[in-house]
Amino acid sequence: MTTPTLSKPALSTPSAAELAALDKAALHARVHQRVEAAWQLAREVYPALPLPKVWLDLRGKCAGQAHFGRQGLRFNPVLLAENRLAYFVDVIPHEMAHWLVHHLEEGERMPPHGREWRSVMRRLYGLEPKVTHMFDTRGASPAPYRYECGCQSHHFSVRRHRLAHAGKHYVCRQCRQRLVLCSEKVI
Ligand SMILES: [Zn+2]
Numbered sequence: 710m711t712t713p714t715l716s717k718p719a720l721s722t723p724s725a726a727e728l729a730a731l732d733k734a735a736l737h738a739r740v741h742q743r744v745e746a747a748w749q750l751a752r753e754v755y756p757a758l759p760l761p762k763v764w765l766d767l768r769g770k771c772a773g774q775a776h777f778g779r780q781g782l783r784f785n786p787v788l789l790a791e792n793r794l795a796y797f798v799d800v801i802p803h804e805m806a807h808w809l810v811h812h813l814e815e816g817e818r819m820p821p822h823g824r825e826w827r828s829v830m831r832r833l834y835g836l837e838p839k840v841t842h843m844f845d846t847r848g849a850s851p852a853p854y855r856y857e858c859g860c861q862s863h864h865f866s867v868r869r870h871r872l873a874h875a876g877k878h879y880v881c882r883q884c885r886q887r888l889v890l891c892s893e894k895v896i
Pocket residue numbers: 858859860861881882883884885886
């Protein structure tokens with residue numbers, strides 16, 4: 710297997726100092742701009758791709774999430790504030806790549822960090838498709854799906870994950886928040 714050479718990142722890299730100087734409102738506005746820039750690039754591959762909505766409402770250890778039911782991308786404002794450059798360089802294109810792959814024909818059936826997603830990361834965004842945390846897709850773990858609330862991680866079996874995916878709500882006993890699937894720890 711050959712390792713493809715990477716071109717430089719397709720989106721311009723902002724300066725860390727400039728990002729560090731932004732207040733919360735300005736930082737969040739920049740996230741929206743960055744999502745739009747990543748979306749513009751994705752439209753070169755798939756012109757009909759809808760612009761996702763953006764929420765900064767994830768908590769816990771979950772860095773980002775493409776939420777197809779809600780038609781948008783969710784990010785974690787606390788992790789964003791602490792890891793600004795990583796979000797602009799990596800996390801936002803990472804989630805947009807999920808958004809794009811999901812909208813391709815048969816995309817819903819493709820594995821989250823599978824061949825198509827990696828190809829979008831490399832070829833479209835010029836990024837190494839890093840997945841520092843994801844489900845154990847080899848099925849070695851009895852509870853391979855990680856869900857997050859506001860306070861901890863919860864590991865779901867395939868069966869429980871299917872129920873959650875079908876709409877069943879699970880709530881954390883400690884913090885009472887609804888559990889959301891998290892495939893990305895990233896940071
Ligand atoms: Zn909790």
